Amino acid sequence: MTNDLENDHRPLPVVLRPVADELLSSWLVRHAAYYGVTGPFFAKWLRLGTPNLSTLDHRLGLEQVARLSEKLRCDPVTLIAMTFVGATSQSAELICRGRVPQMCRACADRHAREGASGAVPRHWRKAWRVTCPACGVALSDTNERPNTRETLRETSPFGGLWREALAGEAIIERFLRGDCSFELSPIALMRALLVQTWRPFGANGCNPIIGWALGTLIPEFDELARPIKRRINHAAVASLPISFRPALLAGLSRAIADPAVLNAIRDETILRGRRAFERLREQARIDAHAAAKSHPT
Numbered sequence: 001m002t003n004d005l006e007n008d009h010r011p012l013p014v015v016l017r018p019v020a021d022e023l024l025s026s027w028l029v030r031h032a033a034y035y036g037v038t039g040p041f042f043a044k045w046l047r048l049g050t051p052n053l054s055t056l057d058h059r060l061g062l063e064q065v066a067r068l069s070e071k072l073r074c075d076p077v078t079l080i081a082m083t084f085v086g087a088t089s090q091s092a093e094l095i096c097r098g099r100v101p102q103m104c105r106a107c108a109d110r111h112a113r114e115g116a117s118g119a120v121p122r123h124w125r126k127a128w129r130v131t132c133p134a135c136g137v138a139l140s141d142t143n144e145r146p147n148t149r150e151t152l153r154e155t156s157p158f159g160g161l162w163r164e165a166l167a168g169e170a171i172i173e174r175f176l177r178g179d180c181s182f183e184l185s186p187i188a189l190m191r192a193l194l195v196q197t198w199r200p201f202g203a204n205g206c207n208p209i210i211g212w213a214l215g216t217l218i219p220e221f222d223e224l225a226r227p228i229k230r231r232i233n234h235a236a237v238a239s240l241p242i243s244f245r246p247a248l249l250a251g252l253s254r255a256i257a258d259p260a261v262l263n264a265i266r267d268e269t270i271l272r273g274r275r276a277f278e279r280l281r282e283q284a285r286i287d288a289h290a291a292a293k294s295h296p297t
């Protein structure tokens with residue numbers, strides 16, 4: 001990659017084929033590797049105005065689109081579809097930042113066989129996925145269990161709730177695709193289920209301990225979440241450790257199937273937890289109404 005190419009408007013000599021649903025940053029990183037340079041060097045050479053390729057997955061200016069489509073012989077619409085730029089604010093909060101939290105090992109093996117080793121599809125960053133939409137198999141946890149061939153179904157302590165988790169995953173997909181039949185936004189409900197509360201402990205209710213709204217439905221959730229309580233935050237659903245995701249999706253599917261369970265949950269939350277839960281339940285109603293209006297049937 002020589003300097004005389006720097007002001008050149010010609011496309012790259014070799015443009016790699018993206019894998020299905022590949023993230024823009026992943027595609028660019030693979031090009032950098034192909035040309036034997038680092039990601040920041042490649043970004044500078046492309047004159048993208050940022051050394052950090054992963055920021056392009058969330059923010060992409062017109063000039064960057066023009067530059068990339070010229071150098072990579074790719075039309076702008078296809079480029080934008082490789083990012084989360086078009087995501088609504090609701091789905092944007094469910095996109096995991098930082099290290100890729102999950103992967104489909106079957107797809108990763110296929111990418112390697114097809115010469116696209118290390119490619120990252122967009123759904124590996126979606127905080128509501130437990131299965132791969134490309135091949136249907138269960139995803140694997142890449143943070144806590146990077147070296148195992150096992151999937152989330154085996155490694156999550158909530159693997160026993162798998163069928164309900166699949167129902168929860170399908171609910172979020174339907175909602176994001178514009179299904180207007182929801183009375184409550186399942187995305188806001190996910191937040192509501194992660195609201196922290198206190199639970200009475202001991203014979204006379206002394207020594208309260210921390211719990212979560214979801215723990216009313218799935219008591220093991222409280223037990224397993226307590227040691228990592230700082231990582232469980234209703235304002236950051238995407239940062240929930242992936243091993244807890246099957247529980248959250250299972251709880252969501254129960255709440256959507258029978259909204260009366262939300263009353264039982266409210267009754268089990270107290271003080272600030274109850275106020276936050278009620279506020280988010282109301283938000284779920286407002287969001288579902290707004291979504292129905294923006295996607296008229």
Ligand SMILES: [Zn+2]
Pocket residue numbers: 104105106107108132133134135136137
């Ligand atoms: Zn797959």
